[in-house]
Amino acid sequence: MSIAIRYYTQTGNTKKLAEAIANQLGVEAKPVTAPLEEKVDFLFLCNSVYWAGMDKAVKQFVGDNAANIGTLVNLSTAALIDSTYAQMKKVAREAGVTLCEKEFHCRGKFAALHAGHPDEADIAAAVAFVRSVVA
Ligand SMILES: Cc1cc2nc3c(=O)[nH]c(=O)nc-3n(C[C@H](O)[C@H](O)[C@H](O)COP(=O)(O)O)c2cc1C
Numbered sequence: 001m002s003i004a005i006r007y008y009t010q011t012g013n014t015k016k017l018a019e020a021i022a023n024q025l026g027v028e029a030k031p032v033t034a035p036l037e038e039k040v041d042f043l044f045l046c047n048s049v050y051w052a053g054m055d056k057a058v059k060q061f062v063g064d065n066a067a068n069i070g071t072l073v074n075l076s077t078a079a080l081i082d083s084t085y086a087q088m089k090k091v092a093r094e095a096g097v098t099l100c101e102k103e104f105h106c107r108g109k110f111a112a113l114h115a116g117h118p119d120e121a122d123i124a125a126a127v128a129f130v131r132s133v134v135a
Pocket residue numbers: 008009010011012013014015048049050051052053077078079080081107108109110
């Protein structure tokens with residue numbers, strides 16, 4: 001089974017999540033500036049929300065790499081919203097990419113909110129999540 005991990009981060013929370021699952025899966029976590037060089041069965045795409053939307057670099061990555069994405073698995077952090085899944089669903093549909101029905105979301109620290117998140121429990125939950133997807 002081939003797996004890739006990509007992330008987009010502005011303040012480090014999503015990178016922390018991506019690196020934890022990378023460690024679990026034995027696959028390097030790379031930023032979305034790194035294109036997929038070959039087709040993968042699963043792309044774990046770690047992203048977040050900024051002023052209510054995913055960064056355009058994340059949307060661009062999905063569009064540009066659509067042909068190499070078997071199933072896109074969404075992992076997100078945010079301070080307020082429940083997840084970026086609904087936004088990713090639209091992006092995946094427009095790109096013709098299959099989006100996994102399962103997703104992972106946790107809080108990410110932002111200003112005075114959610115200090116320490118993703119924390120150890122969030123990381124453990126993310127690792128359990130990716131294990132369940134690739135099992
Ligand atoms: C500029 C900025 C805008 C944000 N806007 C939102 C928002 O509209 N809704 C929300 O739930 N979280 C918002 N957040 C919180 C981030 O989604 C959260 O901190 C996330 O974990 C950031 O991930 P990162 O550290 O990988 O960039 C915002 C954070 C930043 C830095």
